Amino acid sequence: MTVEAFAPAKVNLTLHVTGQRPDGYHTLDSLVIFVDAGDRLSFDAAETLSLTVTGPRADGVPGDARNLVWKAADLLGPGRGAAIVLEKHLPAAAGIGGGSSDAAAALRGLARLWEVDLPEAAELLALGADVPACLKPRPLRMQGVGETILPGPEMPAMALVLINPGVEVSTPAVFKALDRKDNPAMPTPPGWASAAVMAHWLGRQRNDLEPPALAQAPVIGAVLAALDDTPGCLLARMSGSGATCFGIYETNEDATAATDALRRARPDWWVQAAVPVSM
Missing domain, CATH: 3.30.230.10 (Ribosomal Protein S5; domain 2)
Structure with missing residues (x-):
């Protein structure tokens, strides 16, 4: 078997x-x-x-x-x-x-x-x-x-685009370079009626590792800017300690169009459209 x-x-x-x-x-x-x-x-x-x-x-x-x-x-x-x-x-x-x-x-x-x-x-x-x-x-x-591990909120319909520019970021170095390590916790996620409402809430939150990772790998800034420039992108942010970044979109069509455009513009980047899953 x-x-x-x-x-x-x-x-x-x-x-x-x-x-x-x-x-x-x-x-x-x-x-x-x-x-x-x-x-x-x-x-x-x-x-x-x-x-x-x-x-x-x-x-x-x-x-x-x-x-x-x-x-x-x-x-x-x-x-x-x-x-x-x-x-x-x-x-x-x-x-x-x-x-x-x-x-x-x-x-x-x-x-x-x-x-x-x-x-x-x-x-x-x-x-x-x-x-x-x-x-x-x-x-x-x-x-x-x-x-x-706590249950998360019910997620609205959405699509994402993931981009990795092909650089490795040292997680220990990113943590070491944090300006402060006692930052405020995240408020309880409320659940959202749409991807746009969710992205607005997420925009008031943070990835505290993004600034030190950006200092280590400035190309992350170019990735975030490229995502921001695509039509329909509601939020662009780095995931984890980097260097992969994501953009959030209302529809699969918007994410697919962004993926196609980004692949043409930057064939040296890993670019992937995706949707959330639960298993």
């Missing part, structure tokens, strides 16, 4: 850095959604564990114990075997949770293959702060260092 799993991209609509613990980890308050752009995994029974990485974004992605997919398998079933194929479509180190979502998808797929229960969210922090949020993709509010 072959088991398949989808690893959707994670988009931080907001990301408020609210503090830093004595152990150095930062506390966050973030509104998160997942979209239908992502990686795909398949799992087959085998005596030993193996990982094959394929797809258009496979270059540079390790196929051994360095990969979070492998680490997730070891956490879920130490000593168990499976033949795993990871088909990479998302850029790496891009602020959209590619590795974390891959690890969470591996946990979901292997739990079915091996007929075992999924771990508790707190156990998954060993794999990374974003993995608990990625385990059950749906709109959510992520707090603390990633261990506190």
Whole structure:
């Protein structure tokens, strides 16, 4: 039996850095959604564990114990075997949770293959702060260092455009460069009647990592400006620690038109239209 799993991209609509613990980890308050752009995994029974990485974004992605997919398998079933194929479509180190979502998808797929229960969210922090949020993709509010997962509001109909300009941004360097680390938390998301109303509310919130990431990779500013210039863009913002940015649109038609125009203008960028998903 072959088991398949989808690893959707994670988009931080907001990301408020609210503090830093004595152990150095930062506390966050973030509104998160997942979209239908992502990686795909398949799992087959085998005596030993193996990982094959394929797809258009496979270059540079390790196929051994360095990969979070492998680490997730070891956490879920130490000593168990499976033949795993990871088909990479998302850029790496891009602020959209590619590795974390891959690890969470591996946990979901292997739990079915091996007929075992999924771990508790707190156990998954060993794999990374974003993995608990990625385990059950749906709109959510992520707090603390990633261990506190609260239901998010019902999202209005909308479409997004994701852009990665092909530069990697160092997450530790971005956090280190923050001007302050005790910023105000996010107010409770109220739910919205339309994408335009939501974008207006989001515009009063923040991604506190955007300014230091922009200083590290000025091309992020060009990406945000390019999104802002497309017809129908309601909000342009960076996701996570960058360098991927997103634009929000009312309709799929607006997002598709923007994607086509941006791909023509910047063929060196990764540009992808997407819509939110829940799993």
